[in-house]
Amino acid sequence: MLHLRSPQMLQVLENSLRKHLPESLKEMADDLDPHTNTYQIYSKDPKNCLEFLGTPDAINWRQHLQIQSSQSSLNEAIMGLAAAKLVKVKRTQCVLYMMPQTAKKLVPFLMEDTENLDHKSGRPRAINQEMFKLSSLDVTHAVLVDKFWHFGGNERSQRFIERCIQSFPTSCLLGPEGTPVSWALMDQTGEIRMAGTVPDYRAQGLISHIIYAQTLVMDERGYPVYNHTERANKLMQKMGHTLQHVPMPCDWNQWSCAPL
Structure with a gap:
């Protein structure tokens, strides 16, 4: 280990680290x-x-x-x-959730009450395999995702989604027209984000299916899989319960900051 013996050595190290900052x-x-x-x-x-x-x-x-x-x-x-x-x-x-596969590895003590659950109950209900095809998002789909994202609707949000699609695993279901009808992304924090379904295909269990698929993709690649849900969003919390997502004992907190 290199011991830093002077302020000059510390400055040299800082300059070197800045040259190798992560792209993010x-x-x-x-x-x-x-x-x-x-x-x-x-x-x-x-x-x-x-x-x-x-x-x-x-x-x-x-x-x-x-x-x-x-x-x-x-x-x-x-x-x-x-x-x-x-x-x-x-x-x-x-509310912060961790997916069962990740919770078993990282916080097994939180899984004690779920050990006797039927593992099949953690799967989404079947969908019409002839109507919907599992696929991944293309960068051209960023416009669609941005349209239905709660924080979207502007040039910066669309550009952010484009980078997420280009850089991280994604999952989507293609409908009869060959375009995405339901999707889930991963952002730079490693979290499943921006999941959504177009209005004409809602209430068919597609979002459960796609989040389950995205969880498998991320887990296979070694990512710890988690997400958060607004406290008022009871539908997503119900879906998380169906898929046996494990609620964490801590909150997910976000502070949105803007200079005055």
Whole structure:
């Protein structure tokens, strides 16, 4: 191990690391793109992390951004720091789920109450295999996904979806017309996101089928599989129960930040 014996050596190391930043960080160049300008934070000392979050290179508070964390205890520090930086913040708390395959590997103690469940009950109901074909999304489908995404509807959101399709595993069901009628994506945080179904094909169990398919794809590639659901979205929570998604004891928190 190399021991840093002087400030000059530390500066050399910093310059070297900056040249090898992950591509995801290099993409955080648009100050108005909150989808890409995303920070995941976990602190072993949530009550005393204010000093770290306030350092100049930790978070670029001049951007429109979002902070995500499973630790609700970070709220006081983030809110206080945002106020000091003259940043408007909206906090969202959702239910965090982990898929059964991942939960068995990472949090087996949460699976104790589900060991005796019929594993077939964790599968979606059958769909018409002649009408729907399992496939993956093409970048040209970003317009469709963006149209039905709750946070979509603009140039930046569509560009973000395009990058997700190009970079990460996706799943979709093609309808009789050969175009996607239901889909699920993975974003840069490793989470299943932007799942949706076009209105004409809803209430047929397609979203359950596609999320199950996307879970298998991600699990086969070694990704820990998880997602979050708004507390008011009882339909998605019911679907998660059917697919035996495991609710986590912590929340999924997001702080959406915009400079004043």
